[in-house]
Amino acid sequence: MISDPARISTGSARRSAAVTFAARLSFENITHSYHGKETIRDVSLTAEPGEVLCLLGPSGSGKTTLLRIAAGIEAQSSGRLLLDNREVAGPACFLPPERRGIGLMFQDFALFPHMSILDNVRFGLTALPSGEAVAEAMAALERVGLGHYARKFPxxxxxxxxxxxxxARALAPRPAVLLMDEPFSGLDSRLKDTIRADTLAILRDTRATAIVVTHDAEEAMRMADRIALLKDGRLVQVGTSDDLYRRPCDLFTAGFFSEINEFCGTARGGLVETPLGRAQAPDLADGTAVSIAVRLSGVNVLEEGGTIPARIVSRRFLGVVELLSLAVPGSDQVVRARIRADQLGQGLRDVTLRVNQQDILVFEKDLQTPYIGEREKLRS
Incomplete structure (x- = not known):
């Protein structure tokens, strides 16, 4: 019989979280195979103590597999997992999930429908006496502002x-590392911003190291101290949101963080000609084949005063913004632009364009090396 939660609760106001002992979690040359197919390919990555690290990428990129390896649900084919420089999975040992001090929050929440909210939260506190487990579970519920729901069912x-x-259930044992697998994917879009902000505040309050899986670049940029972008089981680029947006290492990264127009071209005299003007690539040899990305947000559409004439082929009203398709001289490829709604008069066909140089990204096709405007901007 559990203690009466009403006697333990200190009220419905959200209380300060108990501080955990945040740990460093390191993936060291992790490879994973499933039925002979590699799903993770030599990934090395570290989540620093107290850091929110987002694993970002499309479906099938290996994000959830990495999380399951960290939790101990999956075993890697090779490589090591280190918690504060102590091997927890590798050639020397394999600690079971319950001995790792790592919490896992599932995508579908995985609440037990036949248990009260309080019993759901205290489910993993088996090492504590009953009274202490109830007190810790109530503290965790208060921490997320739901102490008054302790008697209810999911x-x-x-x-x-x-x-x-x-x-609350994931935080109740005070894990050194908390793993979250697409925790907001099942929420109504109107709730996501609020719940995401609340969750981030709680993570900051507890100071736990957190690794969050998402396929949404904007969500990763809102939450993460650093982002690790994956593709086909490989680590593509790691850095802050500013790093990955402003200094993408390849066309894939550029396209993942913003909508882009893509063109092909050839470097001549340190420049690349595009349908939207010249882009600078001073370190590329003449004749080098390149891919060019131009962000939709970087294409300014003006009634007059731009440098490139264009004709509106179609326009789609999206509320705050409009999405335009444009024809430009010398190119069979439609150019897309995203502009503020009502910026242009209805019925307008002929316009001019001006492109921000920092929104033109040039990549060598073989090496995928970024050249963002002038080379000095890359170093800044």
């Missing part, structure tokens, strides 16, 4: 409330 809660219960 079906009585909204999706956002269930997400916070799952977070």
């Amino acid at each position: 079906h009585a809660l909204s999706g956002g409330e269930q997400q916070r219960v799952a977070l």
Whole structure:
């Protein structure tokens, strides 16, 4: 019989989280295979103590597999997993999930429908005496602002409330590292911003190291101290959101963080000719084949005063913005632009364009080396 939660709760106001002992989690040359197919390919990555690290990438890129390896649900084919420089999975040992001090929050929340909210949260506190487990579970519920729901059952809660219960359950044992697998994917789009902000505040408050899986670049940029972008099981680029947006290492990264127009070209005299003007590539030899990306947000559409004449082929009203398709001289390829709604008069066909140089990205096709405007901008 559990203690009466009403006697333990200190009220419905959200309380300060108990501080955890944040750990460093390191993936060292991790490879994973499934039925003979490599799903993770020699990934080395470290989440620093107290850091929010987002694993970002399309479906099938290996994000969730890395999370399952960290949790101990999957075993890697080779490589090591280190927690504060101590091997927890590798050639020398393999600690089971319950001995790692790593919490895992599932994508579907995985709440037990036949248990009260309080019992769901205290489920993993088996090492504590019953009274202490109830007290810790109530503290975790108060931490997410749901102490007054302790007696209720999961079906009585909204999706956002269930997400916070799952977070409370993951935090209750005070893990050194918390793993979150697409924790906001099941939420109504109107709730996501609020729940995401609340979750980030709680993670900062607990100071736990957190690794969050997402396929949404904007979500990663909102939450992460650093982002690790994966593709086909390989690590593509790691850095801050500013690094990956402003200094993408290849066309894939550029396209993942913003909508782009893509063109092909050839370097001549340190320049590349594009349908939207010249781009600078001073370190490329003449004749080098390149890929050019121009961000939609970097294409300014003006009634007059631009440097490139264009004709509007179609326009789509999206509320705050409009998406335009444009024809430009000398190119069979339609150019897309995203502009503020009502910036242009209705019925307007002929316009001019001006492109921000920092939004033209040039990549050598073989080496995929970035050249962002002038080379000095890359170093800044």
